[in-house]
Amino acid sequence: MEPNSQTVRGRGRPPLSEGVRQRLLTHARELLRSGEQESLPIRQLAASAGVSTGSFYKFFPDQHALREALAMDVYAELALILDRTLSQAAGQSVYDRVMHLAVAYVDYVQANEKLWANLLEFRRQYRDSNVLAVEAENALFGVLEAELDKLDGVDGAGLRADLARALWASVHGITVQTVPNSFKEDPRGDALEQMRLIIDAVITRYSS
Numbered sequence: 538m539e540p541n542s543q544t545v546r547g548r549g550r551p552p553l554s555e556g557v558r559q560r561l562l563t564h565a566r567e568l569l570r571s572g573e574q575e576s577l578p579i580r581q582l583a584a585s586a587g588v589s590t591g592s593f594y595k596f597f598p599d600q601h602a603l604r605e606a607l608a609m610d611v612y613a614e615l616a617l618i619l620d621r622t623l624s625q626a627a628g629q630s631v632y633d634r635v636m637h638l639a640v641a642y643v644d645y646v647q648a649n650e651k652l653w654a655n656l657l658e659f660r661r662q663y664r665d666s667n668v669l670a671v672e673a674e675n676a677l678f679g680v681l682e683a684e685l686d687k688l689d690g691v692d693g694a695g696l697r698a699d700l701a702r703a704l705w706a707s708v709h710g711i712t713v714q715t716v717p718n719s720f721k722e723d724p725r726g727d728a729l730e731q732m733r734l735i736i737d738a739v740i741t742r743y744s745s
Contacts, residue, residue, distance in 0.1 A: 558596045560586045562610055565603060569651040577603055605667065608656040612673035615645055619680050631687050632740045635704070638681065639732045643712045643725065678702060690743035700739060707735045 564585045565577050577600065583593040597603040622641040626634045646653045665671055681701040691697050715728040 557586065557588055557592070561588070561593060561596060562606055565607055566610070566652060569607070569655055570649065571651075579603075604655055604659050605669075607652065608659045609669060609673060611649065611652050611656050612670070612677070615642075616673070616676060616680070618645055619677065623680070623684075631684055631744075632737065634684055635681070635736050635740065636733065638684070639708045639736060640729060642708055643716065643728060643732075646712050647716065647725070678705060681705060685743070688740065688743045689745050700743070704736065704739060708732055711735075 561582060564582050568577060568582065579593055579597075579600075580590055583590045586593075597606065618641050619638055622637050623634060626637045629637075660667075660670060660674075663670070678698070678701045681704060682697045685691050685697050685700050685704075691700065711728050711731045715731060716724045718724075719727040721727040
C-alpha cells in the first residue's frame, strides 16, 4: 500500500523563513543605532535573533551582504517616509512640499544617524557597482524630480534631474555639517533655515 501523500513528511529541518531574516536585520539595526559598536558581530546577532551562526550565513554570506541589506532597508524606509510626507502635504505649493521633504530628511538622518552612516559608507565603498543601491537612489531622486517638474521654468528631464540632485546634495550637506556643528541654540532650526534659503532660490528661479 502506498503512503498517503498528505501524511508524508519531508526530512530535514524546515526552511528558514523571511521572518527570521527580518529579525536578524532588526537586531543589526538596533545594534548600530545603540552606538555601542561600529562592527556587527555575526555570532552575537545570530544568538540575539535565536538562530545558529550557520543559519545566519544562509541569509547573509558575509558582512558585505549584511550591510547591503541594512542599506537597502534604509532606502526603502526613507522612500516610504517621503511618500507619506507628500501625501500629508497634498494641495500645498511646490516650495512647501519640497520643504516638507527636507524636514523629513533631516529628521530621519538625525533619528537614524548610525544606520545612515552605514548606508553612506556602503555607497562610498561600492559607488555605482551596486545596481540595487543605484536604483534605490534614483527612486528617491525621482520623488524630488516629480515635484520640480510642476515648475513652469523646469524644461526637460536633464534640468529636472540636475536640480533634484543639486537640492538633495545641499540638504544632505547642511544636515551632516550644520546640525552637529552649529553654534546656535537650535542646530536643527539653523539647518532648516539654510535649506529654506536654497530651496526658495531654486523654486523662485524656475517658477516662471
